[in-house]
Amino acid sequence: MDVVTAEEMRAFDRDTIERLGIPAIALMENAGRAIAEEVIALCRRRASEAGVPGGGMWGAGAGAAGGVVRNSEAGVPGSELGRDGAGVVGGEARHVGAGTARGGVWRNGAGISGAEVKWEGAGTTGGGMMRDGAEAAGDVAGALSGRGAPGFGADAAGFSVGGDAALTLAGAGGEHWLVLAGKGNNGGDGLAAARHLREAGIAVTLVYAAAPESLAGEAALQRDAAAAMGIPAVVYGKDALDLAACSGIVDALLGTGSAGAPRGAYAELIAAANASGRAIVSADIPSGLDADTGETHEPCIHASVTVCLAFLKRGLLQYPGAGAAGRVVVRSIGIPAALAREGGVQVSLLTPEVLTARLKVDLARRRSPEGHKGTYGHVLLAAGSLRMSGAGLLSARAALRAGCGLVTWALPEKLLPYVIGSVPELMLAPVTGGDGEWNAGTAAEVLRLSTSRDCTAIGPGLGRFEGDTEWLRRLWEETEGPMVIDADALNILADTDYRSWSRRHPVILTPHPGEMARLAGISTAEVQRDRIGLALSYAVQHGVILVLKGAHTVIATPEGLAYINITGHPGMGTGGAGDVLTGIISGLLAQGLEVDQAAAFGVYLHGLAGERAARKRDHPAALIAGDIIEAL
Ligand SMILES: NC(=O)C1=CN([C@@H]2O[C@H](COP(=O)(O)OP(=O)(O)OC[C@H]3O[C@@H](n4cnc5c(N)ncnc54)[C@H](OP(=O)(O)O)[C@@H]3O)[C@@H](O)[C@H]2O)[C@@H](O)CC1
Ligand SMILES: [K+]
Secondary structure, eight states: OEEEOHHHHHHHHHIIIIISOOOHHHHHHHHHHHHHHHHHHHHHHHHHHTTOTTOOOTTTHHHHHHHHHHHHHTTTTTOTTOOOSOOEEOGGGGGTSTTSTHHHHHHTTOSBOOGGGGGTOTTSHHHHHHHHHHHHHHHHHHHHHTTTSTTOOGGGOOOOOOOOGGGOOTTGGGOEEEEEEOSSHHHHHHHHHHHHHHHTTOEEEEEESSOGGGOOHHHHHHHHHHHHTTOOEEEBTTBOOOTTSSSEEEEESOOTTOOSSOOHHHHHHHHHHHHHTOEEEEESSOTTBOTTTOOBOSSOOOOSEEEEESSEEGGGTSTTHHHHSOEEEEEOOSOOTHHHHHTTOOEEEOOHHHHHHTSOOOTTOOOOTTOOGGGGOEEEEEOOOGGGHHHHHHHHHHHHHTTOSEEEEEEEGGGHHHHTTTSTTOEEEEESOTTSSOOGGGHHHHHHHHTTOSEEEEOTTOOOOTTHHHHHHHHHHHOOSOEEEOTHHHHHHHTSOGGGSOOSSOEEEOOOHHHHHHHHTSOHHHHHHTHHHHHHHHHHHHTSEEEEOSTTOEEEOTTSOEEEOOOOOGGGOSTTHHHHHHHHHHHHHHTTOOHHHHHHHHHHHHHHHHHHHHHTSSSGGGOOHHHHHHTO
């Protein structure tokens, strides 16, 4: 699934309209319909959660409306893993559930679902929508075909008629939605949605943020169509308005054309919508969100559902924006997906589909029936010091669990008596250093050890020492095969301009945001401001694969491509989890995966294992790094 910037989105809009000749109003109509369908799906979900058959939530719905958000924020029903309920819903997700542990998360509603998920069926969030829809359609067909009447079996009925299930809501009369419309095309999308909601029997009131006369182009056409249908409208600041007096709110104030913090009436409406406690469905992005960076301006809509149009926007994957978007549904509006490929979109969501189709990873990790330990590669790990020997142990064990044939752990010799036997499958290679710390003189020993190894991982628990820059420089320039650099080895790099160092083989850097800040010479807050943008520019400028860890880890390549991972959960913020990731990536490299494959697949597997491990605990916070290894 492609992830775009606002500028890329505008180019694809233009291309579709001008080159393919699809009228802009057709795209807006499709957008409006998609938004209306998701509003109706939300009404159905909360009705079924409240045990009200078919809807009719108005009144009792006040609590339930807010409840969709509050419950998922508390991890219920969003996920037993305590995620914030922010998921991404989209077509490729249908590959997710099949045969992977991801299905478990998915069932809890914190995963990916989407338009196409409807075909996937039971056990998914989207499947819930479809079940409702299918039943509705079936009811109509059943009634019309005479099913149930004596002498007419279902198969005997030769004629049936289905309804427009996704735009049908039983008990719609109990709903009243406000559509907050800005004066741009985002507002136009909301106005188109209002007509479909009205058609479904839902009471709708339009709330214009600006004078309706200020709307232009397609948005003005939508304004006139809504008026011609007699949909009631108020103008903010002119007419009386109580945002709490409704069962839900469509946020169509600002989309990808917005710039900076919401101003004037827009800001006031956003604040009032958030304060209303009602469920909010955002058109394209929550108003107040920076569509590219994920920064949330003050104020920014806190949506229950965001109906993202055509392509996933970067800002919906980056925190805090990802937290403000709620459940994200990516809906097609008639802009061909191929435009993203042709347009050179750099960023993809790391789905199983992307792993197999774009990165050519064998998710099944098939092993040769005649394979032996030599077939699956040998990792050399230079890690651990007296006070941080556990980091080395975790990395080494994770590499073994990731499936490599052999791991040799090079460690200061004083550690040997303490770690010997703790992982019997490991080979230990003590290097000189009486005090349990690394020293500059060990470079030659590590180099000797590395000659017959498939990859080298350096850093977990390494510590800093006199002459460490020259030590790392030698390993960087002289080790054969790919290299993974983590933890203190990253801090060594941060203290020098290593771009002048020569290297014939690829390197993967795995910084957490603090290490990234040191590498890039900026603050951690600046790193987090636009993780995707920073990871991409750093990877390209430094010629490395960069794994920027944290919520939604970014994997960026020197060729300027990035993958955003959404497996994992906040319980994985625990000491040693990064050491485990280094081990997994190294273990995959040793098995012959290319650096981009090993980095992306490693991050993905690490998150999945974290999810599996957390499910075995009473609470995800109880997770420790060793649990992740055992869940691999
Ligand atoms: N054919 C297409 O293009 C398609 C577009 N689509 C949809 O259109 C959306 C993009 O539409 P858009 O480009 O019209 O911009 P949009 O987000 O509605 O806002 C612009 C308006 O907001 C105003 N404004 C800006 N910043 C502001 C602020 N901070 N605070 C207050 N006001 C601010 C600005 O006013 P100005 O400052 O110029 O006076 C301007 O009037 C996109 O997200 C998707 O939903 C889809 O349907 C697919 C087809
Ligand atoms: K919006």
